[in-house]
Amino acid sequence: MVTDNRCKVEGHPAAAAERGHVLATAQAMAEARRMARGVGGATWHARREGATPPRRDIHRRNLPSCEKRGFGVGLTKRGKGSKCEALVSKEGIPIAAVSAPASVGETSVVAPVLEQLNTTNVSCPAFWPERLIADKAYDSDPLREMLHGVGIELLAPHRRNRTPETRTNDRRKMRRYKRRWRVERFFAWAGNFRRFATRYERLAITMNAVVNAVCMLITLRHL
Numbered sequence: 001m002v003t004d005n006r007c008k009v010e011g012h013p014a015a016a017a018e019r020g021h022v023l024a025t026a027q028a029m030a031e032a033r034r035m036a037r038g039v040g041g042a043t044w045h046a047r048r049e050g051a052t053p054p055r056r057d058i059h060r061r062n063l064p065s066c067e068k069r070g071f072g073v074g075l076t077k078r079g080k081g082s083k084c085e086a087l088v089s090k091e092g093i094p095i096a097a098v099s100a101p102a103s104v105g106e107t108s109v110v111a112p113v114l115e116q117l118n119t120t121n122v123s124c125p126a127f128w129p130e131r132l133i134a135d136k137a138y139d140s141d142p143l144r145e146m147l148h149g150v151g152i153e154l155l156a157p158h159r160r161n162r163t164p165e166t167r168t169n170d171r172r173k174m175r176r177y178k179r180r181w182r183v184e185r186f187f188a189w190a191g192n193f194r195r196f197a198t199r200y201e202r203l204a205i206t207m208n209a210v211v212n213a214v215c216m217l218i219t220l221r222h223l
Helices: 013-020 026-048 110-123 141-149 173-190 204-221
Strands: 074-076 079-088 094-101 131-133 153-155
Touching (some): 079 173, 094 204, 141 153
Parallel strands (some): 131 153
Antiparallel strands (some): 079 094
């Protein structure tokens, strides 16, 4: 004998599954439904009330917790920075260049430039200059004596504070001073490179590498 008891089930299938689960009580199912709604609502509210996006008026320079620092940086009237000392030929090709803190005097950087030039002079003696044309910042009697000892004549105009007795420049030789615009043209070419015009490097050796790379690129343009 086979009995066949059939009944019609109406409604959502999930509701039918819950009614068919005889081990679950009505109170437990109600608490589960409330918990599910709470979790869903918390997720939705957390998504809408999340962290505010960063302000667009804050520049990245204000984000570091300390002041920017670096090696080979000097303090001047305009702020901190570094400078480049370059020695160019009469064609405007850089022969030697070094970077130094901006607070260091020009006469103190001549020796490092000559040391770099001496390394090049070993392989090619023709690079050693006979005359050095510079501006008033290089007007120094100890510097003239030092350059005269290595066979270089310094042509730099005297400063205003010199007395007539200490003025030793020969005006006939100072006519060559009008050729100094070539070094200014070099710095104009080098200023087109952003990493040369604005220092981004922290280490002094990295800044020297940037200066040498810029000099190499300018030299390759003349080949």
